[in-house]
Amino acid sequence: MNHVGIGYDVHALVEGRKLILGGVDIPHPKGLDGHSDADALMHALCDAVLGALGEGDIGHFFPNTDPRWENAPSRLFLEETARQVASRHGRLVNVDATVIAQQPRLAPHLDAMKRNIAAALRLDPRRVGIKATTNEHLGFAGREEGIAAIAVASVDLPG
Numbered sequence: 001m002n003h004v005g006i007g008y009d010v011h012a013l014v015e016g017r018k019l020i021l022g023g024v025d026i027p028h029p030k031g032l033d034g035h036s037d038a039d040a041l042m043h044a045l046c047d048a049v050l051g052a053l054g055e056g057d058i059g060h061f062f063p064n065t066d067p068r069w070e071n072a073p074s075r076l077f078l079e080e081t082a083r084q085v086a087s088r089h090g091r092l093v094n095v096d097a098t099v100i101a102q103q104p105r106l107a108p109h110l111d112a113m114k115r116n117i118a119a120a121l122r123l124d125p126r127r128v129g130i131k132a133t134t135n136e137h138l139g140f141a142g143r144e145e146g147i148a149a150i151a152v153a154s155v156d157l158p159g
């Protein structure tokens, strides 16, 4: 049976933090603020997969009050999410995501993001869609106050 899930995440852009998206360290004067590495793309993907499982969100599995996850690479969260799929004898079919960022330009990094995400989820990179768009200078993303990501996942589950 095919199950789908959706995920959304946003983190504020601040000075003094690295910008990590899809596990890629992207040169930029600002980075995303958060307890972990604040990788909004990987977080949205986690929530999409967990949503397809009918599970709680990423904060349920990795509370931001837990010192273990301070500055943690979000790859760990995606890997755990994949384990949740496997523990239900499920199979991840595909994931697709869009990052909404006015700056920097993400196109040169999309392939590397895709490879990182595919590796963390143990998925063929052809089953991972990663896209980026600006927000046409509108709203918080358009004003470069933060970066958002939205994702969907399809999971084949028994029964």
Ligand code: MG
Pocket (backbone or CB within 6 Å): 009, 010, 011, 034, 038, 039, 040, 043
């Ligand atoms: Mg997050």
